[in-house]
Amino acid sequence: MSVAFTKEDSAETASETLLPDRPISDAPNLVTPEGMTALEQQRDAARAAYDAAMLIEDVNERRRQAANPLRDLRYFAERVRTAQLVPASESPGEVAFGSTVTFERDDDRRQSYRIVGEDEADPKAGTISYVSPIARALIGKAVGEVVSVGAMELEIVAVG
Template sequence: MSDKPIYITPAGYRRMREEYEALFAVERPKLVETISWAAGNGDRSENGDYIYGRKRLREIDRRIGWLSKRMAKATVVDPARQPDRSRAFFGATVTLADENDEERIVTLVGEDEADAHAGRVSWNSPIARAVRGAAVGDVRTVRLPAGEKEFEVVAIDYPEG
């Protein structure tokens, strides 16, 4: 992983921590128990429980390692504490209008919590980079795969603290 900061909202960090704890404290111990039981059944070469269990255990251990590294490097930024609420920064929910007055609402979040279908876009995505620092009324050009598109910032909201 690079040395650039990993920004994340408190809710995103909480979800990451919950996944880590579920894997480490619940799923992994159950799997180790199943693998031990399957290993005691004799021939391991044709033992589906043992083979699948070992494969799944490697997947879980890889995910636990990845999550622990991300959490260690994460910088939790609470958007409710943003002092300048007149501009779009990390954690802001921004309402944009295109040339056809079609509105699009996006929330600028960390890379690990982005979900385009839910309107949460990575703060490093093209649309987020274009609107970062923008104020209501600003027009920004976004480079999309289909070409450039202009958006006007209609509203900026932050969660209440």
């Protein structure tokens, strides 16, 4: 095989393995206890995947297989390092980080979400980030209060 093909393959492999870092928000990295556990588990899973990739004998394949786990490992290690664990609110009835809030929309739909950190947020699973517009509007409010988010109004009907 000619050296030219080797260099081309190496350049191609290098471009596949130099993945940009995952973006990290400028907002404080607030987490619930469950969120901290999840971040640690994701960091550990990325470490295990990276370690497994490093056992691959073919250097080009090893680089390809290690690229994503290494990027994830950097991300989750940084998120664990900067995590600020937020204890449960001491103000029952007031929407706060970690609270589950139920509200009724102006179209009569009722929704419940737990307000959590950015890495924990999954609206389909019932969690929203504390930096989301809805969470920002709800935090500090109590049952019976109405908040406006964009063109809709939300009435808080329960806080837990």
